[in-house]
Amino acid sequence: SQQGEEDPQALSIQEGENATMNCSYKTSINNLQWYRQNSGRGLVHLILIRSNEREKHSGRLRVTLDTSKKSSSLLITASRAADTASYFCATDNTGKLIFGQGTTLQVKP
Amino acid sequence: GAVVSQHPSWVICKSGTSVKIECRSLDFQATTMFWYRQFPKQSLMLMATSNEGSKATYEQGVEKDKFLINHASLTLSTLTVTSAHPEDSSFYICSAPGQGLPKLFFGSGTQLSVL
Numbered sequence A: 001s002q003q004g005e006e007d008p009q010a011l012s013i014q015e016g017e018n019a020t021m022n023c024s025y026k027t028s029i030n031n032l033q034w035y036r037q038n039s040g041r042g043l044v045h046l047i048l049i050r051s052n053e054r055e056k057h058s059g060r061l062r063v064t065l066d067t068s069k070k071s072s073s074l075l076i077t078a079s080r081a082a083d084t085a086s087y088f089c090a091t092d093n094t095g096k097l098i099f100g101q102g103t104t105l106q107v108k109p
Numbered sequence B: 001g002a003v004v005s006q007h008p009s010w011v012i013c014k015s016g017t018s019v020k021i022e023c024r025s026l027d028f029q030a031t032t033m034f035w036y037r038q039f040p041k042q043s044l045m046l047m048a049t050s051n052e053g054s055k056a057t058y059e060q061g062v063e064k065d066k067f068l069i070n071h072a073s074l075t076l077s078t079l080t081v082t083s084a085h086p087e088d089s090s091f092y093i094c095s096a097p098g099q100g101l102p103k104l105f106f107g108s109g110t111q112l113s114v115l
Helices: none
Strands: A005-007 A010-014 A019-024 A031-037 A043-050 A055-058 A061-066 A071-076 A085-092 A097-099 A103-108 B004-007 B010-013 B019-025 B032-038 B044-051 B067-073 B076-081 B090-097 B104-106 B110-114
Touching (some): A005 A085, A010 A019, A019 A085, A031 A061, A043 A071, A043 B104, B010 B019, B019 B032, B019 B090, B019 B110, B032 B067, B032 B076, B044 B067, B076 B090
Parallel strands (some): A010 A103
Antiparallel strands (some): A019 A071, A031 A043, A055 A061, A085 A097, A085 A103, B004 B019, B032 B044, B032 B090, B067 B076, B090 B104, B090 B110
């Protein structure tokens, strides 16, 4: 069964704007990860946040984790057309990654 | 960075035939690989965990005899869809954990279309 739910399911913004995606999960976790998938391709790891961390940055990406609410958010700042893709959160609590439903992001030039 | 190669990228086959998908870790050894299935505009569903030198571990609801997994070496895992039917049409993706890292490296996926 799927662990995570993401919202929004789809997001359309203009280049330069920020994009925020949210992920909720159900069970305890060791870490939470965010991945990106371009259409018809495999997934690429973006960032990992451990259960004892609250915020993490990587370039234009900012991830937060609230274990009390069992939720995480991914913020992409100053978006670019090349950021257009699907973004998935994935939780790890047994050595297996369980993926959320994903958010499809479209960044218009 | 670690690279996972998956072949073929796409395959079209007739109903009743079997299809083999290969997943290779190119620059690292993978004792474990994961096979996922993805329907259009949906999430990835974990099908099974492939273990080098031992039997694969299947997720609930996944037919072992339908989806045969073999992990014969530290760099190769294969998924064979046996007696494929149109409902098996899907995007199949393999992945492997990097050594010492909890994150996964993914193959580029295989789009299977069964006519």
